[in-house]
Amino acid sequence: MNRKNLVLAAVAAAVCLDTLIYGIIIPILPAYSASLGASPWQIGVIFAAYSAALLAGTIPLGILSDRYGRKKIMFCGLLSLSLSTIGFALANSIMLLVVTRLMQGLAAAATWTAGPALVADLFSPEERGAKMGVLSAANGFGFLVGPAAGGVLYQWGGYSLPFVLCTVLAVLIGLLVLMVIPGHPSAVGRVANGQSLRQVLGNRGVLTGSAVILLGSIGFGFIDPLLPGYFTQKFNITPSTIGFLFAVISLCHIAAAPLVGRLSDRVGRLKLIRLGLIATALAVPLLAPAGNLLLTAAVMGLLGITFSLLLTPSMPLMADAVMPTEDNSHDAGYGAAFGIYNTAFSLGYLIGPLAGGGWLEFFSLPSLLVAYSVFLLLVGLPALTAGSRSLQAD
Incomplete structure (x- = not known):
């Protein structure tokens, strides 16, 4: 394995560990918090604290990585993950x-x-989509394994065992980052004088990619908390069966993401994003008429693929947009761009549950699925088309 691919493996391991620990907490933390006397509202605060810190820290840390180098920020992140x-x-x-x-x-x-x-x-740019597809697959793998691993480890060794093992993993991956990632910014790209946040925010490619991420994460934002209850009422199934249905999304995403990323290198990011947006809009409403578990699993798998088409090319799209050109003397603002990427994703996860929960106060979940589909077609597609034209004009 050459040095660049070894670095890619280290980054993918860090991404996977982050989402693995996030998933492990899901079946464990609510009950433990309640045992400490936490009310439902306080448990909500505990879970919301993660999103608040992610939202507040992502752009500043991205800018710092542009200024002082990726290795320092990644290692500090893994150190914070170990301590937490x-x-x-x-x-x-x-x-x-x-x-x-x-x-x-x-x-x-x-x-x-x-x-x-x-x-x-x-x-x-010719290989960036494929490599970022690997990161997307690593992220999906962490989400897939995390909740199940948390439950199994809790049953084997009690509350502390999952966190002790994950701390060991975080330390090991932190050491891997120290060993394989070059320490000097010039070794991995000129990042010492990156573009300012204002310049990156004004970049049309960054705005287009952020809009795509926001649209997709709104869907995930209401699907994650609302579909389990809907499936329970519709099919009278157990939590483990619900977990299987959600695992189908993750498995299909893991399989599709590297292929989608590689395809975006060949045919273009925007073509696949547009296809993913339309396909997602058509697939989401199919969850309601699916009359048995087999059909429902098939639709969930389809959503894993369509969301991959929508979201996976957006990462290399944003990187391409801030890449230096002959007419641009500024260095790449990749850190700031991905800070904005994560901000858009976090906002979608915040808006999705609130909007979805509010909708269900008055209407049904099938109507929410149709409303989201219409939103993608009537708002998302025109916005993407306008963004595409602006990029082509540039």
Whole structure:
């Protein structure tokens, strides 16, 4: 394995660990928080602390990675992840759990800005989509394995065991990052004088990619919390069966993401994003008429592929947009661009549950699926088309 691919493997391992730990917490933390006397509202605060830290930290950490190098930010992120993970094992109060979740959110912000930016530094646009597809697949694998691993490890060794093992993994991956990622910014791209946040925010490619991420994450934002209850009422199934249905999405995404990324290198990012947007709009409403578990699993798998078409090319699209050209004397602002990427994703995850939950106060979930589909076609598609024309004009 050459040096660049070894660095890619280290970044993918960090991304996978971040989402693995996020998933492990899902079946464990609510019950443990309740045992400490947390109310439902306080449990919500504990979980929201992660998103708040991610939202607040992602752009500043992206800018810092442009200025001081990816390695420092990634290592600090993994150090924060190690401390937060062992913190979960030792926390004996609600306040400590909130602080630990804040640290975990900052760790994710570091990994999800410096990591993709490092890949953008190392690989040319002709291969960037394929390499970032690997990161997307690693992310999906972490989400797939995390909840199940958390439940199994909790049954084997109690509350602390999952966090102790993940702390060991975080330390090992941190050492891997120290060994394989070059320390000097010039070794992985000229990042010392990156583009300013204003310049990156004004970039049409960044705006287009951010809009795509926002649209897609809104869908995930309401699908994750609302579909389990809908499936339970519709099919009278157990949580393990619901977990299987969601695992189908992750498996199809893991399989599709590297292929989609590689295809975007050949045919263009925007073509696949447009296809993914239309396909997602057509597939989402199919969840309601699917009358049995087999058909429902097929639709969930289809969504894993369509969301991959929509989201996977958006990462290399944003990197391509801020790449220096002969007419642009500024260095690449990859860190700032991926900070904006993560901000858009976090906002979508915030808007999705709120909008979806509010909709269900008055209407049904099938109507919400149709409304989201219409939103993608009537708002998302014209916005993407306008963005495409602006990019072509440039």
